[in-house]
Amino acid sequence: MATLSAATRLVVKIGSALLVDKRTGAFRGEWLRAMAADIARVRARGTDVILVSSGSIALGRGLLNLPAVTLPLEQSQAAAAVGQIRLAREWEEALAPHGVTTAQVLVTLEDSADRRRYLNQRATMETLLGFGVVPIVNENDTIATDEIRYGDNDRLAAQVAVTVGADQLILLSDVDGFYSANPAQxxxxxxxxxxxxITPEIEAMAGDAGSGLSKGGMKTKLLAAKTATAAGCAMAITEGSVLHPLSALEAGANATWFTSRLDPHAARKRWIAAMKPCGEVTVDAGAARALAQGRSLLPVGVTGAVGDFGRGDPVAIRDPRGATLGQGLTRYTAAEARQILGHHSSEIEAVLGYPGRAVLVHRDDMAL
Incomplete structure (x- = not known):
């Protein structure tokens, strides 16, 4: 069974009801400070941490004195715009005393459905984590309408875990795990x-949302578990309202763990390898050796590009003799690739007339 202490990259989902008191609408500052201490402790042992935090609409609702009823779309988006500033500031102020820098990342469903946006999001998150930053991720409720919404942060958290290659996802909930039926009833x-x-029998046990602030229920948590575990990420559901919930989980608090037989790296490689390529690039002998050593594909090592592929599309990678080395997701269009092939990364801006990525295919987006 997975244990939190073994995580190398951890995503934690925090629901509105944990941050905002359902009865009074007040912000739960003591809980947030305790959570910040937990995050700092986990990071101190070398674990990357990404937070998926709800709360913007709940906070904005209180700041705008809106009633505790279902709001029209435009009022929800206005509440999100007001509350998101407060939410980001609260996280920043809670983590700063621990020497932790935070970043706000707002996404919509389109950002993961579109491969180009997905790769941009992944590259940004990887860079933030490389700088030791804790990204605070939320759905961009100020612009998201039904057709581009996740609709709940359980599934958003699972998609974030897939995007960043996390090996563990923790859903902090108002229940201490997955039950065979609603324990309150x-x-x-x-x-x-x-x-x-996750069998059909397990799916049949899931209920719907029970909290006035949370939109999530066990059905959405099961969908999150399916997404996460398919990508090699173990997932836990545990009670989040206690102070120091991550410490409590490590100490043996009640939880349900959904296990995965894959690791995130292998799952991602398998996903890329199964794609149908939209084109191909040919590399020289030096680049072929570099790829075999686990390096990214730089434009300087590319000798040809065939096809009409776009950014984020899968392309086959061939050696000088035409043998297939593997395939990967390109960070340039076919037209751009043909312009920059053979050039050093430092020359890309001069060739294209605008800044670009240093690599054509990053090693994390490549299956050999």
Missing amino acids: DPGAHRYDVIEE
């Missing part, structure tokens, strides 16, 4: 410690 309901496979 069925005293005979039992909690699962570990779920190795």
Whole structure:
């Protein structure tokens, strides 16, 4: 079974009800400070941490004195715009005493559905983590409408975990795990410690949302678990309202772990390898050797580009004899690739007339 102490890259989802008191609408500052201490402790042992934090609409609702009812779309988006500033500031002020720098990342469903946006998001998150920053991710409720919404932060958190290659995802919830039935309604309901496979029987046990602030329910959490575990990321559901919830989980607090038989790196490589290539690039012998050593593909090592591919599309990678080395997701269009092939990364801006990525295909986006 997965344990939090073994995580190398951790995504934690925090719901609105944990940050904002459902009854009074007040911000739970003591809980946030305790959570910040947990995050700092986890990071101190070398674990990357990404937070998916709800709360912008709940906070904005209170600041605008809006009623605790379902709001029209334009009022929800206005509340999100007001609340998001407050939410980011609260996280920044809670983590700063621990020497932790934060960044705000707002996304919509389109950002993961579109491969170019997905790669841009992945590159930005990787760079932030490389600088030791804790990204605070939320859905961009100020612009998201139904057709481009995740609709709940459980599935958003799972997609973030997939995007950044996390090996663990923790959903801090108002229940301490996955039960065979709603424990508030069925005293005979039992909690699962570990779920190795999400079967139709498990799916049938899931209920709907029960909190006035949270849109998530066990159905969305199961969907999140499916997404995460398919990408090699273990997922846990545990009670989040206690102070220091990550410490409590490590100390043996009740939880349900959904396990994965893959690791994130292998799962991503398998996904890339299964794609149908939209074109191909040929590399010289030096680049072929560099790829075999686990390096990224630089434009200087490319000798040809065939096809009509766009940014984020899969392309086959061939050696000088035409043998297929593998394939990867390109960070340039076919037209751009043909312009910069053979050039050093420092020359890209001069060739294209605008700044570009240093690599044509990053090693993390490549399956050989």
